[in-house]
Amino acid sequence: MKRTEQTQSVSTSLDAHKGAAMLFAAAFAAVGSLALPAYAETTATTYGFEDVDDVDIFYREAGDPANPTIVMLHGFPSSSHQYRNLLRDLSADYHVIAPDYPGFGASEFPSPDDFDYTFDNLANSMDTFIEQRGITEYALVLHDYGAPVGFRIALEHPERVTALLVQNGNAYIEGVNPAASEPLQALWENRTPEVDAQVAANLFNLEALKWQYTHGTRNPDGILPDNWFLDFQRVSRPGQHQAQLDLLTDYTSNIAAYPTWQAYLREHQPPVLVTWGQNDAFFAPAGAEGYAADVSDVEIHLLDTGHFPLEEEGPFIASTIKTFLAARGIE
Numbered sequence: 001m002k003r004t005e006q007t008q009s010v011s012t013s014l015d016a017h018k019g020a021a022m023l024f025a026a027a028f029a030a031v032g033s034l035a036l037p038a039y040a041e042t043t044a045t046t047y048g049f050e051d052v053d054d055v056d057i058f059y060r061e062a063g064d065p066a067n068p069t070i071v072m073l074h075g076f077p078s079s080s081h082q083y084r085n086l087l088r089d090l091s092a093d094y095h096v097i098a099p100d101y102p103g104f105g106a107s108e109f110p111s112p113d114d115f116d117y118t119f120d121n122l123a124n125s126m127d128t129f130i131e132q133r134g135i136t137e138y139a140l141v142l143h144d145y146g147a148p149v150g151f152r153i154a155l156e157h158p159e160r161v162t163a164l165l166v167q168n169g170n171a172y173i174e175g176v177n178p179a180a181s182e183p184l185q186a187l188w189e190n191r192t193p194e195v196d197a198q199v200a201a202n203l204f205n206l207e208a209l210k211w212q213y214t215h216g217t218r219n220p221d222g223i224l225p226d227n228w229f230l231d232f233q234r235v236s237r238p239g240q241h242q243a244q245l246d247l248l249t250d251y252t253s254n255i256a257a258y259p260t261w262q263a264y265l266r267e268h269q270p271p272v273l274v275t276w277g278q279n280d281a282f283f284a285p286a287g288a289e290g291y292a293a294d295v296s297d298v299e300i301h302l303l304d305t306g307h308f309p310l311e312e313e314g315p316f317i318a319s320t321i322k323t324f325l326a327a328r329g330i331e
Contacts, residue, residue, distance in 0.1 A: 043091045045084075050099075052129050055115070058106035059099040059129070060084070062091035068162065068330050069135050070321075072098035073126065075144025075168075076247070077209055077231040078308070079105025082143070086310055089318035093331065098141075099129050101149070103243050104234070111239055117246040119145075119253060123152035137162055139330065142169030144282075144307070145247075148254040151261040158264065162330050163271040165321055166291065167309050168283050171261045175287015177280075187249045199248070200241040206232045216279025216306030223311050265294040273324040275317045277309035278302040299324060 045062040060080045070090060072083045080098035087096050100107035101122045102115060115121065126149055130138065139162045142150040147169030154161045170176065183202060186195045202208060209228040214220035235244060265272070272295045276288035291298050301320065305312040325331060 045087050045091070050129055050132055052125050052132065055102050055110055055125065056108040057099050057102070057125065057129050059097055059133075060087055061095075061097045062087045063093070063095040065095045067093060067095045068325070069095045069097065069138040070141060070165070071130060071135065071138045072096065072141040073143065073146030073150045074098065074100070074104070075146055075308075076244075077204075077212065077235055078144075078227070079107075079230075079234070081105060081227070081230060082308060082310060083141070085314045086141075086318055089314065090321065093322060094325075097133065097135070099126060101125065101145070103240070109237060109240070109243075112242045112246060115243075117243045118250045119148045119247070120152065122247075123149045127153050127156060136160060139163040139165055139325065141165045141167065143167040144169060147171060148251075148257070151257070151264065154268075154270070155260070155264050158268045158270075161268075161270050163273065163325060163328065165324075166272060166274045166276070166288070167317070168276055168280050168287075168307055170283040170287040171258055171265075172287050172290030173255065173258055174290055175283045175285075176255065177282055177284050180282040184248055184251070187245065188252050191245075191249055196241070196245050199245060203248075204232075204235050204241060204244065209235070213308055213311065214306070215281050216277060217312055218304060219312070227308075227311070262290075262294050265291070269295060269297065271295075271324070271328050272298045273321065274298065274300040275309055275313065275320060276300070276302055277305040277307055277313075279305060280307045282307060297328075 043062050043064070045060050047058070047060055049056045049058055058080070060083065072080065072086065074080055074082050079100045083098040087098060090096050102125055103109045103117065130153070137160050140150040140154065142164060147166070150169070151171065183199065187199055206228060209231050213223050213227045217223055234240065272291050274288045274291055276285060278285045285302050288300055288302060292300060303309050303313045310317060
């Protein structure tokens with residue numbers, strides 16, 4: 001009697017598993033007839049290196065080169081890694097490419113003794129990279145350091161720029177937070193080895209790098225730690241502190257160039273989409289709003305997040321970019 005009940009129980013269990021398997025198979029087959037979510041309609045990201053003036057520049061690329069191109073210029077202390085998801089989300093509709101500057105990310109790191117780390121040189125390197133890749137027309141994503149790099153490129157080739165897609169990329173003195181720039185005053189006024197050591201100790205440690213990504217975010221625990229761990233590993237290489245301090249020292253050249261960039265905007269009137277983390281400790285919302293004074297075709301979104309808005313607002317930014325560009329026939 002016991003054995004019969006056990007056999008019946010096993011048989012019933014097997015029947016249940018078979019039924020579940022059939023239901024799963026039917027559901028799986030039905031997926032083929034459903035529209036995939038927008039984020040799944042993408043092309044694979046590929047990775048490569050381009051020799052630019054004897055420096056190997058790393059880049060990420062996705063999408064059909066026959067589609068309009070978007071060039072993504074990264075900030076500090078990051079690299080093209082910050083665009084990993086945006087590349088995916090835009091690749092079905094656009095040709096997207098994101099290079100690393102010399103000394104950043106996976107690009108070659110020339111010694112500061114052999115390469116002058118200035119924004120002019122970063123821009124020249126990126127401009128040459130774009131030309132060597134055969135890209136003659138493009139929208140520019142400008143984040144943080146990407147703004148001074150991108151504006152220099154735009155000034156050189158205004159006819160090539162189809163739009164500016166600004167993410168906390170400042171071009172207005174009103175956008176500079178004095179409290180954030182105060183620690184750099186010593187670099188700008190009287191740079192010495194002692195000043196270098198103090199600024200490096202304050203800015204390049206792991207906690208400070210983490211703070212840049214998490215400050216002002218709604219959910220700090222939701223920000224990918226790979227961001228600051230990768231940045232810390234790269235900025236800890238021998239010679240990196242000097243290279244980064246050279247760039248921070250040269251940042252005054254960007255502030256001096258703000259009027260020139262604003263004149264470019266007024267003269268050439270590129271369409272400008274601004275998606276700005278309004279809780280950014282470095283660049284205030286006034287920097288986002290400044291674009292409306294110089295460009296007639298401008299759309300501004302102030303987002304409840306920090307310096308790297310893609311970390312919390314990536315899907316919204318990707319969707320907004322698609323809508324903005326398509327409305328202007330860039331599709």
